[in-house]
Amino acid sequence: MPLYKTISPNSQTTVKIWKITESFDDLMASVNLKPESLNRVMGMKSELHQRGFLSVRRLLQEFGYADTDLFYDENGKPHLKDGRQISITHSFNFSAVIISDSVIGIDIEKQRDKIQIIAHKFIDYESDYLDKTADDYVEKLTMIWCVKESLYKLFATSGLSFKQHCLVIPISDGENxxxxxxxxxxxxxxxxxxxxxxxxxxxAYAIA
Structure with a gap:
């Protein structure tokens, strides 16, 4: 079943994660898109991105919303017409939506070794507690990136720097x-x- 997981961090917040197993055609047949969304998805060069876009609309349906309930502001931040807070993400064959009464942000990333190449661009304070020789170094870097991306989406302010302005407190082993x-x-x-x-x-998802 494509609805992979539903999480309720608190009574006002729900996260839904979708595993994208459907074809582009199957996803297109299962959603109703407003004209600008249709133009946007048809203009995407990558089918992976198209399927990610459409799976987010399927997740909206799981929440009881339609594509017409979603709009974006001048900073590219998504909003719902009823005033509830929303954040959206997709990576490869997974997508996720979080909806809350609080300000929120969410991100999904595939764990890949190449994140080590760009670590210097988003790690500052965190280097004090990261161990580059640890077996889980890539996983820790990916988690920190996800957190900072979530903060960036939540804050939606031009000029915000992952490295200079976002700090992630160490996580104890076994904690989530x-x-x-x-x-x-x-x-x-x-x-x-x-x-x-x-x-x-x-x-990772951030909740104000």
Whole structure:
């Protein structure tokens, strides 16, 4: 079943994860798209991205929403017409949507060794507790990236830097939650973070 997992971090927040096993045609047949969404998906060069886009619309249906209920602001942040908060992500054959009464952000990433090449671009404070020789170094880097991407989506502010402005507190072994901070100009914001790993992927979400 493509609906892979449903998580309820609290009574006002729900996460739904979709495993994309359907073909493009099957996904297209299962959703109703507004004209601008249809133009957008048909203009994508990658079928992987097309299927990711369409699977997000399937997830909206699982929440009881239609494509027409979703719109984006000038910063590219998604919103729902009823005022509830939403964040969206997809990576390869997984997608996820989180909806809440609180401000939220979510990200899924595939765990890949090449993240080590760009680690210097998004790791600062975290280097104090990361062990490059550890067997789980790639997994830890991926988790930190997911958290910072979630914060970026949540904050939706031009000029926010993963490296300079986002801090992820160390996670104890066996735990699946932590705290992260955004320290941007005169604003210091604390967020609760939860994450999970599955089939070589990491998903993290931030809740204000």
């Amino acid at each position: 939650e932590t705290v992260a901070w955004i320290d941007y100009e005169n604003r210091k914001c604390r967020y609760n973070i939860e994450f999970l790993e599955f089939e070589g992927f990491t998903c």
